[in-house]
Amino acid sequence: MRPLWLYLRSRSSRQALLRILALAALTWLLLWLGEESVFVPLLQTMMPVAVASVIGLSADSPFAELEETTSRSRVLLRLAHLGGLLLVAAVALRLGDFVVPQPGSWPALVRNTLGYTGLTLVAWRLFGAPYSWVLPLLYASLVFASSGAHLWAWPLYEPGEQEALMAALALLGVGMACALSPVPFAPAQGRMVGARIALNRRSGRQSNR
Amino acid sequence: MNGLRLFRIEARRSVALWLAPLVIGAAWLLARNDLALGVILWPHNSVLARDSVFFAGPLAAGAGAWMAGRDRRHGMGELLFTTPHVRPVRDALIWLATGLWIVAAYLLAGVIILGFTALRASWGEPVLWPLATGFLALLTCAALGYLLGRTFSSRFTAPLVAVGVFLVQIGVGHILLSNWLGMPGWLAALSPIVPVHSSVWYGVRPNIGPGQSLFFLGLTGLILALLAAHDVRDARGRVAGAGAILLPAAVMLAGVGLLRDVPAVSLSETSWSPRWSMIPYEPVCDGEPVAVCVHPAYRAVLPDLVPAVESMTEPLAGASGAPRRVEQAPEMPLNLTGPLAGESSAPQVIPIRISTYTWAGFNATYDVAAGLVSEQPDSRLNDAQAAIKAWLLRRAGVEIDCSGRAQVLVGRSVFTAEQCAAAARFAELDGEVQRRWFETQLPALRKGQLGPELLP
Numbered sequence: 001m002r003p004l005w006l007y008l009r010s011r012s013s014r015q016a017l018l019r020i021l022a023l024a025a026l027t028w029l030l031l032w033l034g035e036e037s038v039f040v041p042l043l044q045t046m047m048p049v050a051v052a053s054v055i056g057l058s059a060d061s062p063f064a065e066l067e068e069t070t071s072r073s074r075v076l077l078r079l080a081h082l083g084g085l086l087l088v089a090a091v092a093l094r095l096g097d098f099v100v101p102q103p104g105s106w107p108a109l110v111r112n113t114l115g116y117t118g119l120t121l122v123a124w125r126l127f128g129a130p131y132s133w134v135l136p137l138l139y140a141s142l143v144f145a146s147s148g149a150h151l152w153a154w155p156l157y158e159p160g161e162q163e164a165l166m167a168a169l170a171l172l173g174v175g176m177a178c179a180l181s182p183v184p185f186a187p188a189q190g191r192m193v194g195a196r197i198a199l200n201r202r203s204g205r206q207s208n209r
Numbered sequence: 210m211n212g213l214r215l216f217r218i219e220a221r222r223s224v225a226l227w228l229a230p231l232v233i234g235a236a237w238l239l240a241r242n243d244l245a246l247g248v249i250l251w252p253h254n255s256v257l258a259r260d261s262v263f264f265a266g267p268l269a270a271g272a273g274a275w276m277a278g279r280d281r282r283h284g285m286g287e288l289l290f291t292t293p294h295v296r297p298v299r300d301a302l303i304w305l306a307t308g309l310w311i312v313a314a315y316l317l318a319g320v321i322i323l324g325f326t327a328l329r330a331s332w333g334e335p336v337l338w339p340l341a342t343g344f345l346a347l348l349t350c351a352a353l354g355y356l357l358g359r360t361f362s363s364r365f366t367a368p369l370v371a372v373g374v375f376l377v378q379i380g381v382g383h384i385l386l387s388n389w390l391g392m393p394g395w396l397a398a399l400s401p402i403v404p405v406h407s408s409v410w411y412g413v414r415p416n417i418g419p420g421q422s423l424f425f426l427g428l429t430g431l432i433l434a435l436l437a438a439h440d441v442r443d444a445r446g447r448v449a450g451a452g453a454i455l456l457p458a459a460v461m462l463a464g465v466g467l468l469r470d471v472p473a474v475s476l477s478e479t480s481w482s483p484r485w486s487m488i489p490y491e492p493v494c495d496g497e498p499v500a501v502c503v504h505p506a507y508r509a510v511l512p513d514l515v516p517a518v519e520s521m522t523e524p525l526a527g528a529s530g531a532p533r534r535v536e537q538a539p540e541m542p543l544n545l546t547g548p549l550a551g552e553s554s555a556p557q558v559i560p561i562r563i564s565t566y567t568w569a570g571f572n573a574t575y576d577v578a579a580g581l582v583s584e585q586p587d588s589r590l591n592d593a594q595a596a597i598k599a600w601l602l603r604r605a606g607v608e609i610d611c612s613g614r615a616q617v618l619v620g621r622s623v624f625t626a627e628q629c630a631a632a633a634r635f636a637e638l639d640g641e642v643q644r645r646w647f648e649t650q651l652p653a654l655r656k657g658q659l660g661p662e663l664l665p
Contacts, residue, residue, distance in 0.1 A: 015363065
């Protein structure tokens with residue numbers, strides 16, 4: 001139990017949990033206040049991005065490189081951590097149906113949270129924690145700006161649409177695979193840091209990092 | 210270390226450096242459909258250049274928040290207290306370095322859009338105030354993000370600030386327009402992405418550029434003053450800080466005052482008629498026997514539109530009550546919903562919409578088909594009208610959807626299977642039989658008095 005507890009503490013899990021619950025409550029409140037046609041798709045598209053970003057950033061740890069040297073596998077720890085946060089987020093959002101009955105909104109919110117979390121974890125693995133929220137945010141912006149008539153705009157689909165659910169689950173699967181894999185932490189981030197150092201050297205100045 | 214050198218170092222270390230290419234890429238994705246249209250118009254694309262703020266604003270805010278909390282997250286906060294630079298100067302330089310990367314990307318995307326427009330535009334002239342207000346709004350977003358990142362220094366702050374800015378700018382810019390919770394509609398102009406009218410009939414209206422510029426300038430100054438006041442400890446500093454806050458607050462309020470005077474435009478008032486005078490124009494017409502007339506800016510759609518209209522009107526030629534003219538209706542300001550402006554009361558003139566948001570000919574063809582089968586084309590069609598409309602659209606080469614599902618996919622019209630079957634039966638009739646049927650039944654069909662059982 002102690003490794004799990006330490007693992008969760010090193011990932012700021014308590015703060016992440018509080019923020020997820022606060023975001024779910026804010027979603028309840030905004031859906032209760034707004035009946036506008038713009039309001040529901042807006043929340044359906046963007047609130048899951050916020051929840052997913054919190055989960056994605058929580059996956060990061062300052063001790064990640066040190067942890068790589070341990071002999072014990074951390075796959076189960078990562079699964080418990082990310083799966084637990086996702087479960088809490090899904091339940092908290094789904095409970096909104098009892099507070100603000102809006103058939104259709106809440107299943108879509110849960111589905112989009114799963115999909116965006118997958119996207120965030122892919123971005124986390126590729127670009128590192130500082131940039132992990134950028135990809136889902138940009139994607140969601142483009143989805144919201146679109147008419148919703150394209151398959152890539154699955155977050156705007158009705159909850160009953162199987163294609164949208166499959167797209168979200170596929171993204172979550174890829175994201176979880178990225179997060180659970182033992183590949184060294186954020187190789188692309190290393191390349192970006194390398195490019196930045198090269199940029200600094202070219203200008204003849206010492207790197208400030 | 211002088212300020213310029215510190216600025217250069219911060220600019221190189223900024224997280225926004227890596228966001229700049231993303232801003233340009235996303236701006237291209239957002240604008241590419243509009244730039245691929247056959248009709249390129251200055252009023253529309255002047256606003257399009259500003260619309261990158263839609264996602265660049267949240268990114269600027271998120272980057273600002275991330276940069277503000279960087280030193281403390283890395284445990285360098287106390288170390289940096291020992292540097293000779295005062296904290297407000299360092300804050301201002303980090304904010305500027307972060308904001309300017311996003312602004313540079315935004316301006317580059319804007320220059321690409323406007324440059325393309327300069328080469329291809331068929332009407333109007335550049336309007337630069339939307340681009341300028343977007344520029345100021347991005348600096349404001351970066352400053353707001355920086356202030357929040359400085360106040361709540363956590364790894365979770367950046368994405369939450371970015372999503373928050375996204376929600377606020379959409380909420381204020383779009384939802385307040387409909388007087389949500391009884392709030393005045395002019396408040397929507399406080400959002401950098403508030404929809405403004407950008408048609409060739411009225412130009413880019415209303416001109417909220419001066420008001421918005423003053424508002425964003427004042428708000429940025431206010432945020433920077435609050436940041437500076439954050440570290441003030443002595444009484445003299447507090448007095449100076451209060452003075453520094455008053456000036457930008459006054460500028461901001463002046464901007465709000467200007468925006469309040471802008472004529473209220475509300476989405477809920479769909480019959481709202483603009484107080485602006487229409488820019489005079491002479492329609493250009495083509496086609497026989499039914500003339501197709503459009504605004505000269507849309508002349509390029511005529512070669513596609515006229516054959517489509519002719520293929521639909523040809524079987525109706527000579528029938529009593531058949532429309533004689535198809536005319537493009539002026540777009541209403543903030544044409545996001547609802548009825549056509551300038552809708553003609555004469556039943557023999559079909560008003561058509563040519564939207565810059567979809568393929569130019571699609572809406573028009575759809576409107577013509579609806580106008581041929583009904584005297585009230587915007588109202589719900591009965592089964593007989595829908596069946597003939599489906600047949601007409603197929604004649605014009607428009608792909609139709611017979612699934613009956615209540616959704617309209619791009620480039621498709623949705624009909625029920627029964628309506629499509631009736632259209633197919635009608636299509637199998639001889640041309641002369643179809644013509645005779647229209648001669649006797651067209652007036653009743655257009656009035657909606659014909660049931661599906663009366664279709665041949």
